[in-house]
Amino acid sequence: MPIEDSIDLHTFAPRDIPSVVEEYLTEAQARGFDEVRVIHGRGKGVQRQVVRRVLSRHPAVRDYRDAPATRGGWGATLVWLEPPPPGESDPRA
Structure with a gap:
Protein backbone atom coordinates (compact mmCIF):
# COMPACT_ATOMS: atom_id res chain seq x y z
CA MET A 1 0.00 0.00 0.00
CA PRO A 2 1.47 3.39 -0.92
CA ILE A 3 2.03 5.67 2.04
CA GLU A 4 0.69 9.14 1.27
CA ASP A 5 -0.85 11.87 3.40
CA SER A 6 -4.27 10.20 3.23
CA ILE A 7 -5.76 6.74 2.99
CA ASP A 8 -9.19 5.88 1.61
CA GLN A 49 -16.04 4.16 15.25
CA VAL A 50 -13.64 1.37 14.28
CA VAL A 51 -11.07 3.93 13.08
CA ARG A 52 -11.49 6.03 16.24
CA ARG A 53 -10.87 2.97 18.45
CA VAL A 54 -7.60 2.31 16.64
CA LEU A 55 -6.59 5.98 16.85
CA SER A 56 -7.32 6.18 20.57
CA ARG A 57 -4.80 3.46 21.39
CA HIS A 58 -2.14 3.81 18.67
CA PRO A 59 1.17 5.12 20.10
CA ALA A 60 1.93 7.25 17.00
CA VAL A 61 -1.26 9.32 17.36
CA ARG A 62 -0.98 12.67 19.12
CA ASP A 63 -4.52 13.93 18.35
CA TYR A 64 -7.40 13.46 15.92
CA ARG A 65 -10.71 15.08 14.98
CA ASP A 66 -13.32 15.25 12.23
CA ALA A 67 -12.00 16.76 9.03
CA PRO A 68 -13.40 20.14 7.98
CA ALA A 69 -16.08 20.08 5.29
CA THR A 70 -13.51 20.95 2.60
CA ARG A 71 -11.50 17.80 3.46
CA GLY A 72 -14.28 15.24 3.90
CA GLY A 73 -16.22 16.45 6.94
CA TRP A 74 -17.74 13.68 9.03
CA GLY A 75 -16.56 11.12 6.45
CA ALA A 76 -12.89 11.63 7.25
CA THR A 77 -10.69 12.06 10.30
CA LEU A 78 -7.58 14.22 10.50
CA VAL A 79 -4.82 12.62 12.54
CA TRP A 80 -1.75 14.35 13.99
CA LEU A 81 1.20 12.07 14.54
CA GLU A 82 4.08 12.12 16.97
CA PRO A 83 7.49 12.57 15.35
CA PRO A 84 9.24 9.30 14.60
CA PRO A 85 11.53 8.05 17.36
CA PRO A 86 15.19 9.01 16.74
CA GLY A 87 16.87 6.69 14.30
CA GLU A 88 13.59 5.15 13.10
CA SER A 89 12.64 7.45 10.24
CA ASP A 90 12.39 5.83 6.84
CA PRO A 91 15.08 7.06 4.42
CA ARG A 92 12.66 6.43 1.50
CA ALA A 93 10.32 9.18 2.80
Missing part, protein backbone atom coordinates in the same frame (compact mmCIF):
# COMPACT_ATOMS: atom_id res chain seq x y z
CA LEU A 9 -10.58 2.86 3.44
CA HIS A 10 -13.41 2.23 0.95
CA THR A 11 -11.26 -0.27 -0.95
CA PHE A 12 -10.63 -2.49 2.09
CA ALA A 13 -12.85 -5.18 3.61
CA PRO A 14 -14.40 -4.02 6.88
CA ARG A 15 -12.69 -6.84 8.82
CA ASP A 16 -9.29 -5.55 7.62
CA ILE A 17 -9.79 -1.90 8.62
CA PRO A 18 -8.19 -2.08 12.10
CA SER A 19 -4.97 -3.70 10.88
CA VAL A 20 -4.80 -1.50 7.76
CA VAL A 21 -5.14 1.68 9.84
CA GLU A 22 -2.59 0.48 12.42
CA GLU A 23 -0.01 -0.35 9.75
CA TYR A 24 -0.70 2.87 7.83
CA LEU A 25 -0.19 5.04 10.93
CA THR A 26 3.05 3.29 11.83
CA GLU A 27 4.44 3.72 8.31
CA ALA A 28 3.23 7.32 8.00
CA GLN A 29 4.98 8.19 11.26
CA ALA A 30 8.19 6.45 10.15
CA ARG A 31 8.14 8.49 6.93
CA GLY A 32 7.85 11.72 8.90
CA PHE A 33 4.24 12.72 8.24
CA ASP A 34 2.92 14.96 11.01
CA GLU A 35 -0.69 15.00 9.72
CA VAL A 36 -2.66 12.42 7.75
CA ARG A 37 -6.29 12.01 6.73
CA VAL A 38 -8.18 8.75 7.13
CA ILE A 39 -11.20 8.58 4.82
CA HIS A 40 -13.75 6.18 6.31
CA GLY A 41 -16.98 7.46 4.77
CA ARG A 42 -20.14 8.78 6.39
CA GLY A 43 -22.68 5.97 6.28
CA LYS A 44 -23.97 4.94 9.69
CA GLY A 45 -20.66 5.73 11.39
CA VAL A 46 -19.58 2.12 11.99
CA GLN A 47 -16.22 2.44 10.19
CA ARG A 48 -15.66 5.82 11.84
Whole structure:
Protein backbone atom coordinates (compact mmCIF):
# COMPACT_ATOMS: atom_id res chain seq x y z
CA MET A 1 0.00 0.00 0.00
CA PRO A 2 1.47 3.39 -0.92
CA ILE A 3 2.03 5.67 2.04
CA GLU A 4 0.69 9.14 1.27
CA ASP A 5 -0.85 11.87 3.40
CA SER A 6 -4.27 10.20 3.23
CA ILE A 7 -5.76 6.74 2.99
CA ASP A 8 -9.19 5.88 1.61
CA LEU A 9 -10.58 2.86 3.44
CA HIS A 10 -13.41 2.23 0.95
CA THR A 11 -11.26 -0.27 -0.95
CA PHE A 12 -10.63 -2.49 2.09
CA ALA A 13 -12.85 -5.18 3.61
CA PRO A 14 -14.40 -4.02 6.88
CA ARG A 15 -12.69 -6.84 8.82
CA ASP A 16 -9.29 -5.55 7.62
CA ILE A 17 -9.79 -1.90 8.62
CA PRO A 18 -8.19 -2.08 12.10
CA SER A 19 -4.97 -3.70 10.88
CA VAL A 20 -4.80 -1.50 7.76
CA VAL A 21 -5.14 1.68 9.84
CA GLU A 22 -2.59 0.48 12.42
CA GLU A 23 -0.01 -0.35 9.75
CA TYR A 24 -0.70 2.87 7.83
CA LEU A 25 -0.19 5.04 10.93
CA THR A 26 3.05 3.29 11.83
CA GLU A 27 4.44 3.72 8.31
CA ALA A 28 3.23 7.32 8.00
CA GLN A 29 4.98 8.19 11.26
CA ALA A 30 8.19 6.45 10.15
CA ARG A 31 8.14 8.49 6.93
CA GLY A 32 7.85 11.72 8.90
CA PHE A 33 4.24 12.72 8.24
CA ASP A 34 2.92 14.96 11.01
CA GLU A 35 -0.69 15.00 9.72
CA VAL A 36 -2.66 12.42 7.75
CA ARG A 37 -6.29 12.01 6.73
CA VAL A 38 -8.18 8.75 7.13
CA ILE A 39 -11.20 8.58 4.82
CA HIS A 40 -13.75 6.18 6.31
CA GLY A 41 -16.98 7.46 4.77
CA ARG A 42 -20.14 8.78 6.39
CA GLY A 43 -22.68 5.97 6.28
CA LYS A 44 -23.97 4.94 9.69
CA GLY A 45 -20.66 5.73 11.39
CA VAL A 46 -19.58 2.12 11.99
CA GLN A 47 -16.22 2.44 10.19
CA ARG A 48 -15.66 5.82 11.84
CA GLN A 49 -16.04 4.16 15.25
CA VAL A 50 -13.64 1.37 14.28
CA VAL A 51 -11.07 3.93 13.08
CA ARG A 52 -11.49 6.03 16.24
CA ARG A 53 -10.87 2.97 18.45
CA VAL A 54 -7.60 2.31 16.64
CA LEU A 55 -6.59 5.98 16.85
CA SER A 56 -7.32 6.18 20.57
CA ARG A 57 -4.80 3.46 21.39
CA HIS A 58 -2.14 3.81 18.67
CA PRO A 59 1.17 5.12 20.10
CA ALA A 60 1.93 7.25 17.00
CA VAL A 61 -1.26 9.32 17.36
CA ARG A 62 -0.98 12.67 19.12
CA ASP A 63 -4.52 13.93 18.35
CA TYR A 64 -7.40 13.46 15.92
CA ARG A 65 -10.71 15.08 14.98
CA ASP A 66 -13.32 15.25 12.23
CA ALA A 67 -12.00 16.76 9.03
CA PRO A 68 -13.40 20.14 7.98
CA ALA A 69 -16.08 20.08 5.29
CA THR A 70 -13.51 20.95 2.60
CA ARG A 71 -11.50 17.80 3.46
CA GLY A 72 -14.28 15.24 3.90
CA GLY A 73 -16.22 16.45 6.94
CA TRP A 74 -17.74 13.68 9.03
CA GLY A 75 -16.56 11.12 6.45
CA ALA A 76 -12.89 11.63 7.25
CA THR A 77 -10.69 12.06 10.30
CA LEU A 78 -7.58 14.22 10.50
CA VAL A 79 -4.82 12.62 12.54
CA TRP A 80 -1.75 14.35 13.99
CA LEU A 81 1.20 12.07 14.54
CA GLU A 82 4.08 12.12 16.97
CA PRO A 83 7.49 12.57 15.35
CA PRO A 84 9.24 9.30 14.60
CA PRO A 85 11.53 8.05 17.36
CA PRO A 86 15.19 9.01 16.74
CA GLY A 87 16.87 6.69 14.30
CA GLU A 88 13.59 5.15 13.10
CA SER A 89 12.64 7.45 10.24
CA ASP A 90 12.39 5.83 6.84
CA PRO A 91 15.08 7.06 4.42
CA ARG A 92 12.66 6.43 1.50
CA ALA A 93 10.32 9.18 2.80
